[in-house]
Amino acid sequence: MSREITDTTPKYDNQDLPDGRMEFMIIGDIEKKYGRNGGEYFIATLQYSSGIGKHLFMTSMLGPLLRAIGIPETEKNKFDWDTTEQAGKKFIATISHAPDKKDPAIVRQNMSEIKRIDDEDIPLGE
DSSP, rough: OOOOOOOOOOOOOOOOSSSSSEEEEEEEEEEEEEEESSSSEEEEEEEETTTTEEEEGGGGHHHHHHHTOOOOOOETEEEOTTSSTTTTTTTEEEEEEEEEESEEEEEEEEEEEEEEEOOGGSSOOO
C-alpha cells in the first residue's frame, strides 16, 4: 500500500457565484453530465464582473436560460440546441443561496429572474 493524498472536494460544489443580480457571459461549452440516478444536468461556466464561477442547471431548470440566450423552442418547453455553440452569450440573472429542504446542512445555489440582455440593458462605459 502506498501513501496517498486525495482531494475529495466536489468538482462542482455549485457555490462559485456570489448572491445578487448581475450580468453573466457563458465561457466555453456547457457540459452535460449524468447523476447517480441517471438524470441529466448541465454545468455552465460563467464570467461575471468580479470573476468566473459555475452553475448547475437541472434539465427542468434550463428553459429560462435557453430562452434568455436566444435558443428557439421547437415545441413548448423543447429546445434544439448545441452545448458547444453558446460561448460568448450573455444574460442577466439573480443568484441566491438557501439551505436544501431535505438536508439544511447543504446550501444550494439558485439562479432566478433570468433575462435576455437587450442593447438598452447593456451599461455604457464611463
